[in-house]
Amino acid sequence: MNQDYIKPSEWSLIEEGFEPGRVKSSESLFSIGNGAMGQRANFEEQYSGPTFQGSYIAGVYYPDKTRVGWWKNGYPEYFAKVLNAPNWIGIDVEINGEALDLQQCTSVKDYRRELNMKEGWYQRSFKATLKNGAEVSVTATRFLSIDIDEVGAIKFEVTPLNGEAEIKFTPYVDGGITNEDSNWDDKFWDVSETGTQGDYAYVRSKTMKTGFDVCTGMRAALLLDGKLTEATPAASKTDFKAQLSYTVKVAANSTAALVKMAGYVTSMNHKSEDLRKASEAVIGKAVEIGFDELKNMQAKSWAAIWEMADITIEGDVKAQQGIRFNIFQLNQTYLGKDARLNIGPKGFTGEKYGGSTYWDTEAYCLPFYMATKDAQVARNLLKYRYNHLEKAIENAEKLGFTNGAALYPMVTMNGEECHNEWEITFEEIHRNGAIAFAIFNYVRFTGDYSYVPEMGLEVLIGIARFWHQRANYSAQKDKYVILGVTGPNEYENNINNNWYTNYIAKWCIDYTNKQIEKVKAEYGADYTRIMEKAKLTEAEVAEWMKVADNMYFPYSDEHGVYLQQDGFLDKEMIKVADLDPKQRPINQHWSWDRILRSPYIKQADTLQGFYFFEEDFSREELEKHFDFYEPFTVHESSLSPCVHSIQAAVLNRMDQAYTFYLRTSRLDLDDYNKEVHEGLHITSMAGTWMSIVEGFGGMRVKNDMLSLEPRIPEQWKGYSFKVNFRDTILKVEVKQDETVVKVEKGAAMTLNVNGKVLEVSSEKAVTA
Incomplete structure (x- = not known):
């Protein structure tokens, strides 16, 4: 209850x-x-x-x-x-x-x-x-x-x-x-x-x-x-x-x-x-202003934040309260003023999880700050990681990696790894990929490529070097494999060839190679500086590409899906619906040994890859993988419901998308995981924002253009949100029978709404 x-x-x-x-x-x-x-x-x-x-x-x-x-x-x-x-x-x-x-x-x-x-x-x-x-x-x-x-x-x-x-x-x-x-x-x-x-x-x-x-x-x-x-x-x-x-x-x-x-x-x-x-x-100074006037100033400052960040929902007070609570706590935690700071999983609400930065920032929080602030706030989050690059190289060196390979920490305050559970510290290496993906995501959304030659390419090179060294050639498979890892599903440890980890490793190397070529062609001085600093040669890049081009991905012909890891089908495949509810949450009722042998998934793992790299797969492939993995998912991570809500919306399963949305937006308000006394789940709150904007609103960047494919739960009369896309502030209003998009501030722009390319400006709203 x-x-x-x-x-x-x-x-x-x-x-x-x-x-x-x-x-x-x-x-x-x-x-x-x-x-x-x-x-x-x-x-x-x-x-x-x-x-x-x-x-x-x-x-x-x-x-x-x-x-x-x-x-x-x-x-x-x-x-x-x-x-x-x-x-x-x-x-x-x-x-x-x-x-x-x-x-x-x-x-x-x-x-x-x-x-x-x-x-x-x-x-x-x-x-x-x-x-x-x-x-x-x-x-x-x-x-x-x-x-x-x-x-x-x-x-x-x-x-x-x-x-x-x-x-x-x-x-x-x-x-x-x-x-x-x-x-x-x-x-x-x-x-x-x-x-x-x-x-x-x-x-x-x-x-x-x-x-x-x-x-x-x-x-x-x-x-x-x-x-x-x-x-x-x-x-x-x-x-x-x-x-x-x-x-x-x-x-x-x-x-x-x-x-x-x-x-x-x-x-x-x-x-x-x-x-x-x-x-x-x-x-x-505060005393001179006085309590009442300072409180009036507070209201005005929050009004300015809400002017851009608010999401309205008509006809569903609990859903409305949930999203505003999430947006409020995100802004209480991080306002983007100081590049030395980041977003801790508990923010300022508790002591659990220690460090201030997890992969949550890049995977979940960056989209919220990109769209509701300006590009500089998101750039500060990326600059934070660039400032920690030397520490990431040191972290990798401590584990035996060489030649400038960088392993960003699972948990950090100053760039040093400070998480001491071996199955996380040594094995949950997919976090490296989220940092590279955030660079891609930032450039894709803001159109600001300057971060890459100034800072980002050095980060990408360190990450690509890590993946090249972390993979090894399997003569049996005639492929490169990545052994002994923990994927986003932390209910499996020390497994081989986690599909998501292998996929993001290949993607990182491919993406880094493309950015090297782009910087070489368009930013010659930066290219020379970076190559000299990193001591990178074309021969080394060619070695990376052998790994990327020959990466192994576990696959089941029987089920027609990529396998979460090599041994996933060896488990006793009992679905969550068939579990005794009294055993839930399993992390509070089962031994760790039993959890590790079970098929139960803490949060999106293979589906996290389908979320990040949606354009690489058809909707039919998404549907098949969603139907295979979601029934085994216990959603005992705060980061789980939002990804599933977005994907259910893509599949037009609005009842399911709404259920997941309500769970992510009211995770703490309704204390789903029975742990709110320890503090709030701040970073997952950004996933709640994504559930509406990317899930129901269908917002993507495709072909260098903003794209919307809005849907609306039947429980709502309407909803609205704003995004700052490349310095143009758009307001999107979705009703049961129409969508209206208008420019509130900035230049006219072309966007794709429900498959139609339309021009929108401050004088001309579009209705679809």
Whole structure:
């Protein structure tokens, strides 16, 4: 049974009623972020019930020493940890001398949370009766400013209901925090200084090993019935914490409010010696603007994001809520301002998965950012990988590869591999192909070829060298094979000739060869520079091509399909529909040994290849492979439903496409995988966007032209989306009986709609 306590609403997440058992889940779902920092929806006040504290700073991490039972050559020395950063939200509240703690209150009524996605703020409200008999109404509102992205703002309002009350607010910043997922219970932070001055308090801390220097600062002010008081706070500090205290007598039905501006400045953006001064300055700027005006600015900034990124759905509130939640969280996680940053699978909502970058970025996130931002944002994601090329070469060298072969990491913060499960680290090498595919996809969509001669060709050469060395000749097959791999289906390890891996390896070599020829013909100076730097010869490329031209692909004549890997048909082929539902999800009920011997597929594997390389196969071939593999797919990866939704739409199986869409869009809202308390599935949220735009909308780039083949689920009256295609912003509106395409900004363009080539401009919309 999936959770269903989030109220359907087009622009908000709403929870009603206080249930301690779902606090951790809601802490994930109601998380906020601004691309530079993020915060789980923890309570500001004390809470003695189960909770998962989480405050995060983009780019700040700790190299937690690898913990394995048996060390193998080539293991990464550490697993990167997204760090729980100093707590900036804390506000202890006492009513007539008793701490406000919802776990200890005798009653909690009218409890409500709202995450307003349209304007980018989070609010919690309730009425509580404390053990001392005091009844209060509380409203806490907070947001992380997009305009001043080193600052978060909180307004915590308390109204006594049954008589005058003495209220004490103690806002603080606390560096004495830990990660839930530490391997060795190491101390991740060294707190060097705490202090207060007037209404400003701060904690200086530095990460162990990596040396990220952070000043967490705050200023606070007390309001009574909306008017600023002259209250002077009592200040105190410990080795880890700095706090201020405000005490005020409040009449019944009057409201005391504590306004807190707080946040992080780091050595990534400031000199260490200037951090405290920078903290005071940026928080001072926020205080000068004021809470209400900063919140108005937040709404305007989010309006600008939504103007381009929004997808509307008519007639299906749950579907509408789902897609907006996904788009909202993607923009909270990454806004494309800083090429040093990337998109972690949990974003700013949890600690699981450690590093900030997986192949998810290239395979799933890039299309969203290309189409809803501008080309520069997507280019920054590719530049991130170019900046890590030397580390990718080092990663390959550690595994015995030579001559500049590059193996990009499965998980990374700084380009080094930091994932320590051997079946992933050593074997899930298909991630290399996703990075090359992203270069192709970027050029295809944006029309910006300049990335290839400037940076991309060097990346492609390193990747092609890896595939050439990783394949070996099989005399028995008279073909090149790739042995000992894990494909996208992580429920098979150490298998031979995963079709998707072999196919993308061949494609990478072919694509790299074509780009070498193009750069040679059209960018002579770049060609000379790159060939000299890479020491690449025509003879070496000829050796690559032998591998690409003679790659082995397992195939079943009986079934007429490419086999996921050599031994796939040796399994006991029981379909998912015939499994006992009580055994699902199998990753929580079966041993790993049993999973590995089963035919069950975690996520699209062979079908991932059919998604990437759709034009290489007929729809009949797609249908045959979809019908063969989907019945064995358990969709226990967040990345699975979106690919299947897109392909079901291509096959015009709209009921199935809609079911998969609803699952991907509400994966976390409805907690399909029973793990939302650990954080959200940020990277798969981009797949939700793809399910509508590429699935239902049928958007492709074919023959250097944008192509649309729209379909619509019967559950919807209509839907719309926008894409920025080569600096022309198109709006696509799909109804049950027609599709309208218009240019909202930019030059006229030619596009293909349902097989017809049409001209569209700002003056001339097209209807199909």
